Amino acid sequence: xxxxxxxxxxxxxxxxxxxxxxxxxxxxxxxxxxxxxxxxxxxxxxxxxxxxxxxxxxxxxxxxxxxxxxxxxxxxxxxxxxxxxxxxxxxxxxxxxxxxxxxxxxxxxxxxx
Amino acid sequence: xxxxxxxxxxxxxxxxxxxxxxxxxxxxxxxxxxxxxxxxxxxxxxxxxxxxxxxxxxxxxxxxxxxxxxxxxxxxxxxxxxxxxxxxxxxxxxxxxxxxxxxxxxxxxxxxx
Numbered sequence: 629x630x631x632x633x634x635x636x637x638x639x640x641x642x643x644x645x646x647x648x649x650x651x652x653x654x655x656x657x658x659x660x661x662x663x664x665x666x667x668x669x670x671x672x673x674x675x676x677x678x679x680x681x682x683x684x685x686x687x688x689x690x691x692x693x694x695x696x697x698x699x700x701x702x703x704x705x706x707x708x709x710x711x712x713x714x715x716x717x718x719x720x721x722x723x724x725x726x727x728x729x730x731x732x733x734x735x736x737x738x739x740x741x
Numbered sequence: 742x743x744x745x746x747x748x749x750x751x752x753x754x755x756x757x758x759x760x761x762x763x764x765x766x767x768x769x770x771x772x773x774x775x776x777x778x779x780x781x782x783x784x785x786x787x788x789x790x791x792x793x794x795x796x797x798x799x800x801x802x803x804x805x806x807x808x809x810x811x812x813x814x815x816x817x818x819x820x821x822x823x824x825x826x827x828x829x830x831x832x833x834x835x836x837x838x839x840x841x842x843x844x845x846x847x848x849x850x851x852x853x854x
Binding site for chain 2: 632634661663668669670671672673676678684686687718720724725726727729730731732733734735
């Protein structure tokens with residue numbers, strides 16, 4: 629079955645530690661995205677990538693970093709500079725042309741204490 | 742950049758009633774408007790989308806209308822069922838390559854039997 633896999637489903641970290649969230653897709657999509665979801669805030673765009681080795685900042689990129697070394701993979705690192713890292717993180721992919729539906733993974737809930 | 746406003750934030754209806762969720766967008770260049778349904782603990786799933794060359798689109802009990810002049814689009818669910826209970830998100834984007842979807846803050850729909 630084609631789809632997007634985010635792992636792990638739940639992640640716990642101590643404050644001050646960097647943590648990397650995994651996102652893998654086998655849909656052969658060129659574009660991949662990271663969104664953050666907080667209660668009552670909707671989905672806010674962190675970073676997106678239209679092609680391997682290229683990515684753009686979204687609305688809330690501060691404190692996050694990404695890489696896109698392979699078409700299938702788009703890991704997100706939450707750094708210690710992110711002031712409020714506890715959230716539900718969603719990865720998505722689409723064909724590269726604009727106006728295309730996003731296919732989402734089932735998310736990773738990150739808790740930082 | 743694009744800004745999407747969504748109302749209401751919560752909506753409670755009786756089984757069999759209709760539900761309407763409304764969104765407005767700010768960027769007149771946006772021309773792709775999808776709607777997503779998110780169940781608890783899962784990623785959002787596309788339920789219907791509309792492009793700016795169409796004023797209305799229907800898929801069984803779900804319909805979306807678009808008023809480009811007013812920069813307004815709506816989701817209509819008829820004959821609601823308990824399994825329609827979920828969080829619904831609207832979104833908007835341009836169709837040119839390199840653009841990402843911007844989401845509203847979501848509507849929690851509760852359908853009671």
